[in-house]
Amino acid sequence: MQKKSKKPLLRALAAALGFSVTLGASAADPLKVGFVYIGPIGDHGWTYQHEQGRQAVIKELGDKVETSYVENVPEGADAERVIRNMAKGGFDLIFTTSFGYMNPTLKVAKQFPNVTFEHATGYKQDKNTATYLSRSYEGRYVGGFLAAKMTKTKKIGYVASFPIPEVIRDINAIQLALDKYNPGSEIKVVWVNSWFD
Structure with missing residues (x-):
């Protein structure tokens, strides 16, 4: 019985994940x-x-x-x-x-x-x-919409991990939703400087 090469499968996996893999190892x-x-x-x-x-x-x-x-x-x-x-x-x-x-x-x-x-x-x-990277900013925007509709004080609290690009991007997405659906609302960010705490 002839063994099929797994290289096409691995290339398909690589393509699905968005990268290319050097396939120097044998098919086995x-x-x-x-x-x-x-x-x-x-x-x-x-x-x-x-x-x-x-x-x-x-x-x-x-x-x-x-x-x-x-x-x-x-x-x-x-x-x-x-x-x-x-x-x-x-x-x-x-x-x-x-x-x-x-x-x-x-x-x-x-x-x-x-x-x-x-x-x-x-x-x-x-x-x-x-x-x-996932598109977490999309969900954050929805969260911003909900916060805009629920706030009575126009002040929104946000507990954030580290001030790195994607975390700031997510906070900005919330602020964009607040600006659109409840102008004048603002976010108060508390940085915990931890990934999980």
């Missing part, structure tokens, strides 16, 4: 995909949703993919170490799932040109490094 080898998580997989938030995605990949591709993750990785030097260890460990594709992993991801990617890196929420890309 599973695609090794690593995930670097900022928080615990049980946080019921950002990391939890990434973990749900990892589980979906396993369910869909079965033995054609091998995945691994490291959770609770702080941004900074420790992130660089974890990302580098994955690259050294033979991973074909590595997802780095926090804004603060941007520079460590790029640094490691330059040292491992045959590994594909996907970085969440960043804005820097390179030959083997791409970025991805």
